[in-house]
């Protein structure tokens with residue numbers, strides 16, 4: 001390590017995920033342990049993803065991070081938890097070509113530089129923290145030759161942002177809430193790979209790319225403290241829904257999948273209204289999209305399209321196949337033309353996909 005003129009880098013790309021059974025509420029704020037299980041679909045990394053490059057060099061004097069080109073502080077507990085957990089599992093790294101040899105015990109003395117880019121609006125309710133922390137943990141683990149399996153890495157990403165644990169896998173993913181007080185069994189598992197139900201098409205109608213007023217973290221804290229509906233939901237509703245959703249995914253039962261997805265999204269936003277003071281993530285355009293989809297589904301006698309909204313006004317619409325997706329896009333453009341009246345500005349089409357390692 002006498003030679004200070006080297007730098008070792010890893011780049012990785014991680015997609016975001018969209019919950020179809022929502023996570024909302026923690027039982028432990030520091031370890032980020034949820035009050036219920038959740039299920040999500042991981043998107044195609046080409047559309048909504050984070051790309052992160054992590055670098056290590058003896059010439060770096062401190063850990064530093066840049067998000068979308070702007071330096072941000074790593075002082076927060078969440079970044080520190082992820083860095084600490086990965087460093088504690090680091091192993092020897094040898095790069096003969098570059099003449100680099102890092103011993104396990106050296107990692108505590110070396111500093112990292114992290115550069116992360118989102119190819120979509122940050123903090124606008126499009127799960128940017130999910131892709132961001134998943135990518136951070138994944139790329140640091142590669143850099144430091146961490147040998148843990150993906151599930152264990154997901155438990156580390158969870159300590160950055162809860163929903164991030166689900167982005168460590170592609171396809172359909174369940175975050176098991178776990179029972180242990182230290183969070184060791186609160187991690188993500190893959191329910192089905194991205195090829196299992198590859199007819200599904202996901203369309204995101206970007207209603208607004210502005211940053212949300214209430215972050216998910218503070219919103220869910222307020223709900224835990226004040227919403228009776230949230231506690232009823234986590235104990236009485238979600239456990240049954242998780243089983244039904246797992247079955248719908250396994251059997252590719254679109255009507256059940258759509259019904260559960262829409263109902264769960266609506267209950268999550270009902271919890272937000274039940275919070276004191278109430279939290280409004282959706283806007284008028286979001287409500288009009290829901291009314292339109294409900295009318296369409298009812299007119300056909302069976303669900304054609306599923307909708308779900310996270311902590312923001314943007315609609316995530318899921319069609320069973322390309323044919324319905326094309327019809328859906330035509331209808332969206334006709335009923336919600338991009339204009340000054342509706343602030344519906346753009347659409348992103350995404351298929352499900354596996355985590356892609358660009359390193």
Ligand code: DP6
Pocket residue numbers: 018019021022023024032038127129130160161162163164216217218310311
């Ligand atoms: C509505 O994972 O962003 O998207 O754990 O505090 O970082 P923290 O919250 P975050 O919350 C996501 C909430 C949600 C639902 C979901 O993704 O399950």
